[in-house]
Structure formats: C-alpha cells, structure tokens
Amino acid sequence: MNQGFLVRIIFLLCCWLGMAIHGVAAVSAATNNINVSDDEKGIKQAIHWYLNGTSYNDQSQINKAFYVNARLYLPGKDDAMREMGALEYAQLFPEDKKGQFNGRLGRLISMDVTGDVATAKAEILLLNPGIRFVDVFLLKKIQGTWQIISKTAIRENAPQHGRKILFVVSNAQHYPGTSVSTGNNFPELAYAYQTFIKAGYAVDFVSQQGGSVPLEMINTSDTVQRQHLYSPDFMWALAHTKHPAEIAAKDYAAINYIGGGSAIIEIADNRAIQAIAMQIYEQQGGVLAAICQGTQGISNLKQSNGTYVMSDKVLTSFPDRYLNQQSPVFKAYPFSLENTIKQRKGKFTSGANGSSHIEVDGRLVTGMNWESSVAVAEAVIRLLDGKK
Structure with missing residues (x-):
C-alpha cells in the first residue's frame, strides 16, 4: 500500500x-x-468512455478516452507483447457494429491521483470464451481533460459467469x-x-x-x-x-x-x-x-x-x-x-x-x-x- x-x-x-x-x-x-473531486470525475469519465466504447464497438468513445499518441502494450500470442497506438486499437472494434454489445463486461477497480497524473485499474470479463483481463492505465490531465496516455493488461483464462453481488454498507x-x-x-x-x-x-x-x-x-x-x-x-x-x-x-x-x-x-x-x-x-x-x-x-x-x-x-x-x-x-x-x-x-x-x-x-x-x-x-x- x-x-x-x-x-x-x-x-x-x-x-x-x-x-x-x-x-x-x-x-x-x-x-x-x-464529495468526489473534479479530477476523480474526469478520470472516471475517461475510463467510462474506454469501457463503454470497447463493450459497444464505439470508436468515437474509445478515441475520446485516449490521448491521440497513446501507446498500448497488450498480451499477445505465446506471452509476446503486442504494441499499438490508440487509433489502431480503436479500429479493433468494427464501426459497422457500433452500439452492439460484444460480450465485454468492464468495471473500474481502483485509481490513484498525483497532481495531473493518475493510474487506474479496470476488470474486463469475456464470458465466451472465459477470459479475464485486468487493464492498468496511466492517465494525464491534458489541457483540462483527463486522457489515457498508456495502457497494458494481464490476461487470465478462467471460466467467467459475469454475475455481480452488491454489498450494502453504511x-x-x-x-x-x-x-x-x-x-x-x-x-x-x-x-x-x-x-x-x-x-x-x-x-x-x-x-x-x-x-x-x-x-x-x-x-x-x-x-x-x-x-x-x-x-x-x-x-x-x-x-x-x-x-x-x-x-x-x-x-x-x-x-x-x-x-x-x-x-x-x-x-x-x-x-x-x-x-x-x-x-x-x-x-x-x-x-x-x-x-x-x-x-x-x-x-x-x-x-x-x-x-x-x-x-x-x-x-x-x-x-x-x-x-x-x-x-x-x-x-x-x-x-x-x-x-x-x-x-x-x-x-x-x-x-x-x-x-x-x-x-x-x-x-x-x-x-x-x-x-x-x-x-x-x-x-x-x-x-x-x-x-x-
């Protein structure tokens, strides 16, 4: 900690x-x-654009989430690392299927803010096949707007059912x-x-x-x-x-x-x-x-x-x-x-x-x-x- x-x-x-x-x-x-700070709201908004855009094939939301020159370092085949830019990544989600749910269930896990730089983590579940990703983001506040400047992830192959439990606390x-x-x-x-x-x-x-x-x-x-x-x-x-x-x-x-x-x-x-x-x-x-x-x-x-x-x-x-x-x-x-x-x-x-x-x-x-x-x-x- x-x-x-x-x-x-x-x-x-x-x-x-x-x-x-x-x-x-x-x-x-x-x-x-x-009270949630404006910075936390801005970071949550950027992660929301990413999660919603990647779940519903919305390239415009994905592009809003990322800085134009952002770099992504993703799990590839045989433990190799796959590197790409933000625009290339957005194109993995077909525009002709915009608005259609593609089976990705995402949620914000945590975030930490230090001045105009932040880190955040999100969980992504793919129910078919059963895959769990944990995405780790580096964000920066650029001209008043929080954007993702880098992303990497881990991948786990495990059965996922996508069900959630709500805990009530006081x-x-x-x-x-x-x-x-x-x-x-x-x-x-x-x-x-x-x-x-x-x-x-x-x-x-x-x-x-x-x-x-x-x-x-x-x-x-x-x-x-x-x-x-x-x-x-x-x-x-x-x-x-x-x-x-x-x-x-x-x-x-x-x-x-x-x-x-x-x-x-x-x-x-x-x-x-x-x-x-x-x-x-x-x-x-x-x-x-x-x-x-x-x-x-x-x-x-x-x-x-x-x-x-x-x-x-x-x-x-x-x-x-x-x-x-x-x-x-x-x-x-x-x-x-x-x-x-x-x-x-x-x-x-x-x-x-x-x-x-x-x-x-x-x-x-x-x-x-x-x-x-x-x-x-x-x-x-x-x-x-x-x-x-």
Missing part, C-alpha cells in the same frame, strides 16, 4: 462493541470524504446523539468478499451517501483480514462506495447487507436502498442476504403485497443474550435485532456464541455473527448456482 493511500485511509480508535468478541479492538477507518460513524464511534464489521467484509471473488463473482459496495465508510473489529493477526486491509483495490472500493443513484439493480444477482454497528443506523429506512433490494429480490428473483447486525438493514423491506420480507421467515442475527447491556454502546443506543425480527413476525433462531450459524429460507439467507460470513456467502452461491 503506497504512502498516499495510507494518508487517505485514516484509522481512529473507537469503543468496544461489547458483544462478547474478545481480543479484537474496534477501529474506525477512512474519513468520510463524500456511512454512519457515530451512534445517534452520541460521540460513540461505530463502523462496518471488517471481518464480515473480508471473508464474504473473498468467498464471492473466489467463486468468480464481482462485488460492488453501496452506502446511503456513497464515498468512504468507517470500519471496526479489524484484527491484523487474522490472515484474511490482513490481506484485505493491505489490498489497495479492496480498500479503494471501501473508500469509494457507490451512491444508490449509481446502482442499476438489474446488474446484480444478489444483495448482501454487512453488519457492524453502522448497519443499524439509517440503512433500514433508506428508500433508495430498499428499492434496489426489492428489485433484486422480488422482481428479479435474486437472493437477499444479511450478516449479524446487517439483518436490521432488511427489517423494513416490504413485498409488493405489503407484507414484510421477514414475515413468516426463519432468520438469525446477533441474539440479545450475547449483548453486554452494560456497555457504553448499548446504553447510548439500545437495540434488539431479535425483537425486530419477532415484531416483523419472523422466526428467530441462534447458535453458540463464536460459532457459525446461518438460516436459509427460500432466497433469504441470514447469518448470526461474523463467523457466519463464509457460510452466508456459500449459501448465496449455492442458491444462484441452482438457478443456472
């Missing part, structure tokens, strides 16, 4: 959650810089009316993310405001957490979560609500996120999942017939008996996910503290605690694989 990235991701100590989790301090990460940094810090549960993020990525899924993050989100329960002695904490691409995604207005629900096969103290604040009442979730779950027949306190986030979801999604469903979340009701957190903002489920006429279950426990009821998957993160993700994958 480079120094500039570390400066942007600032970790602040916060309080214990008091939920019988031992030896792991709660840590809040990333200042909440919600920008809330403090419990309402208090100075008590909170955040999104980092183990849940890391373990669930890793499970989906290994299964060939792409993962995007959405929050109520977009931008960076606070983190808690980070344990750097845990290999998976440490790997993701020091992954620039993963942490960039958490520092640049999508605003609900940026989300096209049709692009996602499932939605997964991450827990942590932030999950019980604002998310359940956010109408835009509710609409995204119900389009995925009810209209598209996708999977709805939640981990630990993330279950609170789905508590107000209603089906088109007016009934709560939780109604008559078997669910789990962190049970009341494992809460430390004398903790500063509970005194500041008392809550009971167990009662929430029961009030919505759901059937609450739980397991042993510190052990994985999940419930799968139809296309609804819930996990009791962070230890359930992998099992929740695996259950979602099984449900989606069953729809093939």
Whole structure:
C-alpha cells in the first residue's frame, strides 16, 4: 500500500462493541470524504468512455478516452507483447457494429491521483470464451481533460459467469446523539468478499451517501483480514462506495447487507436502498442476504403485497443474550435485532456464541455473527448456482 493511500485511509480508535468478541479492538477507518473531486470525475469519465466504447464497438468513445499518441502494450500470442497506438486499437472494434454489445463486461477497480497524473485499474470479463483481463492505465490531465496516455493488461483464462453481488454498507460513524464511534464489521467484509471473488463473482459496495465508510473489529493477526486491509483495490472500493443513484439493480444477482454497528443506523429506512433490494429480490428473483447486525438493514423491506420480507421467515442475527447491556454502546443506543425480527413476525433462531450459524429460507439467507460470513456467502452461491 503506497504512502498516499495510507494518508487517505485514516484509522481512529473507537469503543468496544461489547458483544462478547474478545481480543479484537474496534477501529474506525477512512474519513468520510463524500464529495468526489473534479479530477476523480474526469478520470472516471475517461475510463467510462474506454469501457463503454470497447463493450459497444464505439470508436468515437474509445478515441475520446485516449490521448491521440497513446501507446498500448497488450498480451499477445505465446506471452509476446503486442504494441499499438490508440487509433489502431480503436479500429479493433468494427464501426459497422457500433452500439452492439460484444460480450465485454468492464468495471473500474481502483485509481490513484498525483497532481495531473493518475493510474487506474479496470476488470474486463469475456464470458465466451472465459477470459479475464485486468487493464492498468496511466492517465494525464491534458489541457483540462483527463486522457489515457498508456495502457497494458494481464490476461487470465478462467471460466467467467459475469454475475455481480452488491454489498450494502453504511456511512454512519457515530451512534445517534452520541460521540460513540461505530463502523462496518471488517471481518464480515473480508471473508464474504473473498468467498464471492473466489467463486468468480464481482462485488460492488453501496452506502446511503456513497464515498468512504468507517470500519471496526479489524484484527491484523487474522490472515484474511490482513490481506484485505493491505489490498489497495479492496480498500479503494471501501473508500469509494457507490451512491444508490449509481446502482442499476438489474446488474446484480444478489444483495448482501454487512453488519457492524453502522448497519443499524439509517440503512433500514433508506428508500433508495430498499428499492434496489426489492428489485433484486422480488422482481428479479435474486437472493437477499444479511450478516449479524446487517439483518436490521432488511427489517423494513416490504413485498409488493405489503407484507414484510421477514414475515413468516426463519432468520438469525446477533441474539440479545450475547449483548453486554452494560456497555457504553448499548446504553447510548439500545437495540434488539431479535425483537425486530419477532415484531416483523419472523422466526428467530441462534447458535453458540463464536460459532457459525446461518438460516436459509427460500432466497433469504441470514447469518448470526461474523463467523457466519463464509457460510452466508456459500449459501448465496449455492442458491444462484441452482438457478443456472
């Protein structure tokens, strides 16, 4: 992780959650810089022109993305490097097929800006044949416009299905009316993310405001957490979560609500996120999942017939008996996910503290605690694989 990235991701100590989790301090990460800079917008625009142009055979968009004298260094046959100019590259996409989707699925992974120079990475999936590219760009701001001045890529041959999972996280940094810090549960993020990525899924993050989100329960002695904490691409995604207005629900096969103290604040009442979730779950027949306190986030979801999604469903979340009701957190903002489920006429279950426990009821998957993160993700994958 480079120094500039570390400066942007600032970790602040916060309080214990008091939920019988031992030896792991709660840590809040990333200042909440919600406003996207003009430079970031310009870079995203250039990458968008490239991604959209190459997916829909639009040479004009490709040419707008690249500086006219840009050079590209691409994977060739037998590990040879293929070099070409930007105009030659654009001509690989036939003009007579302009506007036709050619099977390339692309998304921005990360970017880093230093003055008028930037780097960016994008993932390109070709579903038939199964190929994954990771494109690395060098960009420069030229006469006020960001353009790609060079591009290279790696190529991997692997089956790709092109399906995406949407993780719901929260920008809330403090419990309402208090100075008590909170955040999104980092183990849940890391373990669930890793499970989906290994299964060939792409993962995007959405929050109520977009931008960076606070983190808690980070344990750097845990290999998976440490790997993701020091992954620039993963942490960039958490520092640049999508605003609900940026989300096209049709692009996602499932939605997964991450827990942590932030999950019980604002998310359940956010109408835009509710609409995204119900389009995925009810209209598209996708999977709805939640981990630990993330279950609170789905508590107000209603089906088109007016009934709560939780109604008559078997669910789990962190049970009341494992809460430390004398903790500063509970005194500041008392809550009971167990009662929430029961009030919505759901059937609450739980397991042993510190052990994985999940419930799968139809296309609804819930996990009791962070230890359930992998099992929740695996259950979602099984449900989606069953729809093939």
